[in-house]
Amino acid sequence: MACVSTPHLSKPGNWLQSKAAAFSLQGLHARLLSPTFRLGTAGWVIAAVLTVAAGLLRFWNLAHPQELIFDETYYVKDAYSLWHFGYERAWGDDVDDAFAAGQAEPDQEAAYVVHPPAGKWLIGVGMALFGYDNAFGWRFSAAAAGTLAVLLTFVLAAKLFRSLFLASVAGVLLTIEGHHIVMSRTALLDIFLMVFVLGAFCALIADRTWGRRRLVTELAARYRRATDPDASRADRTAWEKTITYGPWLGLRPWRILAGVLLGIAVSVKLSGLAFVAAFGLLTVWWDANARKTAGIRRWLPGAVVLDGLWAFASIVLIGAIAYIGTWGGWLASTDGYYRTWGAQHPTWLPDWLASLIHYHAQATTFHTGLDSDHNYASAAWIWPFAGRPVSFYYRTDEDGMTCAAERCAAAILDLPNPLIWWTGLLAIVIIFLRWLVVRDWRAGAILAVYAAGQLIWVIWPERTMFFFYTVAYVPFLVLAIAYVAGLWLNRTTPDATGWRSRTNAAVGIGLFVVAALAVTAYFLPIWTGVPIDWEQWQHRMWFQSWI
Secondary structure, rough: OOOOOOOOOHHHHHHHOHHHOOOHHHHHHHHHHOOOOOOOOHHHHHHHHHHHHHHHHOOOOOOOOOOOOOOOHHHEEEEEEEEEEHOOOOOHHHHOHHHHOOOOHHHHHOOOOOOHHHHHHHHHHHHHHHOOOOOOHHHHHHHHHHHHHHHHHHHHHHHHHHHHHHHHHHHHHHHHHHHHHHHHHHOOOOOHHHHHHHHHHHHHHHHHHHHHHHHHHHHHHHHHHHOOOOOOOHHHHHHHHHHHOOOOOOOOOOHHHHHHHHHHHHHHHHHHHHHHHHHHHHHHHHHHHHHHOHHHHHOOHHHHHHHHHHHHHHHHHHOOOOOHHHHHHHHHHOOOOOOOHHHHOOOOOOOHHHHHHHHHHHHHHHHHHHHOOOOOOOOOHHHHOOOEEEEEOOOEEEHHHOOOOEEEEEEEEEEOOOHHHHHHHHHHHHHHHHHHHHOHHHHHHHHHHHHHHHHHHHHHHOOOOOHHHHHHHHHHHHHHHHHHHHHHOOEEEEEHHHHHHHHHHHHHHHHHHHHHHHHHHHHHHHOOOOOOHHHHHHOOOOHOOOO
């Protein structure tokens, strides 16, 4: 059973006996690449089972309630406008019920909205497929995104930890995590930010392997040419330059894909920029470390110039093109909000670009200055403790709802599975300490994503913020738990006893997953709006701040 120990490498003596051995294809491969890990038939069967299970939890009774809940009132109607007019239009007051019944249309004038359009375009996909007056339709894309995230997380965990057992742990935990379930069943934007961030991270992991393979191939080939008895002076000079800074690795398709996905992520919510910054630094650092491990003398300048500039082009510039592309409907219109600002205020920029920049300047001012009272607003520092979940929907028998009990309640509360959430916080602390000691790149990567999703909000402590923003890093929270589970397994041996027994460790991890399943079964009614006895709802409110 593989776990998260350092990937197997040949002993140093095997590849440092001579310079020729160090820069041979075999020697470079041993230092820079792990043995190929494939899911195999068993892995894909597990992936399919987890994906189906995740889909059942997210699509079951998805049309309930048949009304716009919480911020669906904004994004669903914006999605309708985008698909019909290419830009968001204003709506009259108190039209939610009429909209849900298919009896409302937007006004003629454009609406001023502060979130980019990608997430709303995606919400509109489900509406176009299943109906604009159908709650299943306007929540379909969110449920699909949440289900896809489970599959991606399983595959990612398998690649990172080289273990189907640990990948299964991560996949099951994300499948049953309540915060993720609620956001997958609601037509808000953050679930789309999460899946594009996760997809971009998967692409960068693939790029890390691709880049190292290319580095191994280039270094071995250039050294072989330079040391050939018939080598030319140009070959030897080229090798000296190569060993000083390292080679340029060419265009990197996985990194370009990551840039596209990150550009769309930013177009879901501008907070995606934090992940762009984190991922850009992370991927260049991985390249720098690869050059250092390979034996490049000036590995850091080489990585900055030969990798960093192209990484910027692939992630930032390509991402910017993808981002602008999501504004195609607004750009093609003449009535979109601020669309003609550039023509009315001529500059050296094209009118469309000046208008788009002005729109973003106004939206940034709105976001940074947002400070309004809300019953479920919370400060970022309490999010890791799930101190203030957000109530999306709450009805009692006083609202005309009926159930078998004398007094009923139906709730959709964006509450995480407490066992998974609090264990995830502990896991983050553990892997931070481990990263300080051993600098495991996987620990650093998980921490980077968690920090990008959590710490960005600390910059604006006075801003009105909500717990559901954290769904962007939930997959990485369960990866942190799987990582720590791997540390436990790594400290075991087949013939040990007690907590060091590999069998006992696996059983202990399995019991944790079973306990998490039990917690999910307990809280599932208040994640899905199922009517229950009011006292049963109250029993699930462990803290006053959850109400």
